[in-house]
Amino acid sequence: MPTIYEVSELAGVSLATVSRVMNGSAKVSEKSKKKVRDAMEELGYRPNSVAISLASKRSNCIGILVAELDGAFFGSMMTGIEKTLRQYQKHVVITAGHSNDADEREGVEFLKSRNCDALVIHAEQLSDEYLIELSKGDTPIVVMNRQIDAIAEKCVSLDNVKGGYIATRHVLEKGHRQLVNIAGPKFKNDAMERIVGFQQAVNEAGIDFDENRVFEGDYLQESGAAAIDHFVMSGIEFTGVVCGNDQMAIGAMARLREYKRLPSKDVAVIGFDDVSFAACTYPTLTTINYPIKLMGQQAAKLVLKDVYKIGVKDIRQIYEPTLMERNSVKRLRSK
Amino acid sequence: MPTIYEVSELAGVSLATVSRVMNGSAKVSEKSKKKVRDAMEELGYRPNSVAISLASKRSNCIGILVAELDGAFFGSMMTGIEKTLRQYQKHVVITAGHSNDADEREGVEFLKSRNCDALVIHAEQLSDEYLIELSKGDTPIVVMNRQIDAIAEKCVSLDNVKGGYIATRHVLEKGHRQLVNIAGPKFKNDAMERIVGFQQAVNEAGIDFDENRVFEGDYLQESGAAAIDHFVMSGIEFTGVVCGNDQMAIGAMARLREYKRLPSKDVAVIGFDDVSFAACTYPTLTTINYPIKLMGQQAAKLVLKDVYKIGVKDIRQIYEPTLMERNSVKRLRSK
DNA sequence: CTGTCAAATGAAAGCGCTTTCAAAATATCT
DNA sequence: AGATATTTTGAAAGCGCTTTCATTTGACAG
Known part of the structure; x- marks a missing residue:
């Protein structure tokens, strides 16, 4: 060389x-x-960009921290960020936090030590305090999927409570009153928020919120299936399943079918995220749209503007979840 | 700092x-x-790892080039690599090639200029010659999903021709003789190889290979649906659909349903890759298992061994596709 | 107490680039 | 032509670390 x-x-x-x-x-x-x-x-x-980076203290790299490198949700997010940045010759350096505090911290340290010009963080374990502290450091950050008032101008988020609420209300409006909730891991903010939304909607409908009707999954397909097993085994009756994300929803639908309880026909199932395969399931999945790709682009624009002083417009930071009505939630037929 | x-x-x-x-x-x-x-x-x-990297000419980073950051296939691959490397405190730097020569080259240059200790490359446009040349440079490489004889010891691949063959033969064995093929983009090696496998199996069954029965998709769901539209519009009859990947398969199944041609019951559909949602579709998707996550791990082990002299074992470089029989391919019922 | 040898340490060069500052070259004006 | 302003240039310091090589320190034997 x-x-x-x-x-x-x-x-x-x-x-x-x-x-x-x-x-x-x-x-x-x-x-x-x-x-x-x-x-x-x-x-x-x-x-040699390492030398450039050392000498100029600028790397033209943006660090991204996600929980996992696989998964439709993170894939969309990374793509949204990367494609936007690429247009301005900026590169991304991605690291996985694996949903645990140690890896997330190490990931952040790694990205900082690699002289990233900015960090886009989708953390699940790091505390608000840590992030606020981090934002005071010399590496600018953008926080995804989390609303922290102290650093609101650095957050790109979606109202998960509202999403959970909308999803649940939709199922209720279709006449279902016996609902169960297949939630994500409770240590994750978004999972908890969606549960809160579920609870709000249920209460609003005059139904008592019952802890036993919430199953804590892990956002993966298998746990959607496991949840159904659990509810069936426990003798908990339900005609509506509100899921923490689409993956668990398809896992649940598959398992329901094995119990001869047809999704849509016998039991309503609603997802969350609206990932790309949601339109191709059978029945097609009614879900809550989470415009994560778009939000990734916004995060990218934010750093373009703040860090590189590149004039980009239409930056929005708070997003609204919307209902994507398809075929998995149908009006309850009286028996 | x-x-x-x-x-x-x-x-x-x-x-x-x-x-x-x-x-x-x-x-x-x-x-x-x-x-x-x-x-x-x-x-x-x-x-400061940039300084370390400059001074020591070692970065403890492995560069990964994938076509896209999203998609179940690449997600699994990246995860396989990352998790293995992470155990030895090695980090990954990921970049997207977007399936075009310019971005792929730029991606490689970027990774090299960032002093990556090695590169794991899943290229779709770079020529064999380029890769062979690259392998002579001072950054070691591992090539995924491609068998290049001159650098066989640096390749981790799967026999795509055989995969296409196995898939097709399975459908044929179930009595289907009117087949169509929804292929990936023909400029991609693996897509072409799978088509070749399809052709082999078809010919072997004494059926003439007909170009018109091959639709060139883009590996995304929508193109699976578009393919069905195309075949139906063209009046091409079929009872078996051999797909280039799982995503197109679910797109095809969804569209078939709209034409009231039920997957499995009326028409057999087989996928390729065996991504995680394949087990949760309806009907569950019969497909060809592509152990990409495992292969990602192998690629990681290869660099661990070659670059860092870390003793890892059980390194295999050539993988066999296997049939994952589920419910989307059933014996043809005589009308 | 001196001499020997191994272990521990520090000075300094260097990795490949950026950036400041002053000098050199060129242009502009009387 | 000479004086002055302007544009181009190069020398050199520095970014934060590694690594070589020589020096110092300490342990131990005689």
């Missing part, structure tokens, strides 16, 4: 001049510019 | 000594060690 020094040698100019033509940071005569460009060409020169 | 210099000041030792206790690269007296540790603690010192 040739270095800037070799380029300067070959071009017969100083290091500084080469650096200047690379960055366009100052005027360089056309003549020198050409000599430098030719030399670069000839040597197949590639700047 | 405190630097190593400040630590050395506070500890009353030299830079070199601090560096040594950080890396355990040489003997340091217990006394100095303690002084250094205390100083680090007191200052909340975090080594």
Whole structure:
């Protein structure tokens, strides 16, 4: 790998001049510019971004922290961020927090130590305090899926309580009164918030909220199935299943079918997130739209604006969940 | 952010000594060690990995190039790699190639310029020659999903032709003779290979391969649906649909239902990849298992062994696709 | 107490680049 | 032409760390 020094040698100019033509940071005569460009060409020169980063304290990299690298939700989020940033030659460095405090902290430290210009964080375990403290450091951050008042201007979030409420109310409005809730892991903020929304809607309908009707899953398909097993085994009756996310919803639908209780026909199932396969399930999944890709783009725009002073517009930070009505929730038929 | 210099000041030792206790690269007296540790603690010192990387020419980072950041397939692959590496305190830097030559090259250059210790590449447009050339450079690489003889020891792949063949033969064995193929983008190697497998199986069954029975999709759900529209509109009759991947398969099943042609009952549908939701579709999807997560782990082990000289075992590089029989392919019922 | 050898340490160069500051080259004006 | 303002340039310091090499320290034998 040739270095800037070799380029300067070959071009017969100083290091500084080469650096200047690379960055366009100052005027360089056309003549020198050409000599430098030719030399670069000839040597197949590639700047070493680590060195650039060390010297300039800027990396053109944005760090992303997600819980997992797989999963439709995070995939959309990462893509939203990456594609937006890519348009401005910014790169992303992604790390996984695995939903535990240690990994999340380490992930953040890693990203910071790699000189990321900014961090987009989807943390599930880090405390508000930690994040507030972090935001005071010299690496700007954007917090996803969480509304922290002290740093509201750095948050891009969706009202999960409202989402849970809308989902539940929709099922209630279709005449279902015996509901169960397949929730996400309770240690996750969004999961808890959705449960709160569920509770609100249920109470509003004059139904007593019953802890036993909430099953704590892990946002994966299997736990949706496990939840159904649990409710059936426990003899808890239900005609409506409100799920914490789409994956658990399809797991639940699959298992319901095994019990000969047909989704939609015998029992209403509603999801959350509206991931891409929700439109292709059978029955197609009624769910709550979570515009995560769009929100990822917004997060990216936020750093573009704040960190790189690039004029982007239409930045919105708080999003509203909306009902995506498909076929998995139908009016309760009297028996 | 405190630097190593400040630590050395506070500890009353030299830079070199601090560096040594950080890396355990040489003997340091217990006394100095303690002084250094205390100083680090007191200052909340975090080594700057960019500087480390520049000075040591090692980053403890492995670069990954995937086509997209979303999608179940890439998600599994990234997770397989990341989790394995994480156990040895190695980090991943991920970049997307968006299935076009320019972005893929730029992605590779970016990863190299970031001093990645190795690259795991899932390229769709880069030529074999480019990869062979790349492998001669000073950054070791692992190539996923592609068998290149010249660098076989750096490839982790699956026999896609065989997969396409097995899938097709399974449908044929169930009595279906009117088949259509919903393929992935033809510019992608794996898509083409799966088509070849399809063709082999079809020919073997004494059926003429008909170009018109192959629809070129894009591996996304919508194109599975579009393919069904296409075949129906064109008046092409079929009772079996062999798909290039699971996503197109569920898109196809959803659309078939709209035409009142029930998947499994009226028409057999088989997928490819065996992504996690395949077990939760209705009917559950018969498909070809592509152990991508496992293969990601293998790729990780390969770099662990080759680059970091860490003794890992059970490294396999060539994988066999296997049939996952579920409910979407049933014996053809005579009309 | 001196001499020897191994262990521990520090000074300094270097990784590849940016950036400041002053000097050199060129342009502009009387 | 000379004086002055402007544009281009290069030398050199520095970013935070690693690593080599020489020096110092300490342990131990004689």
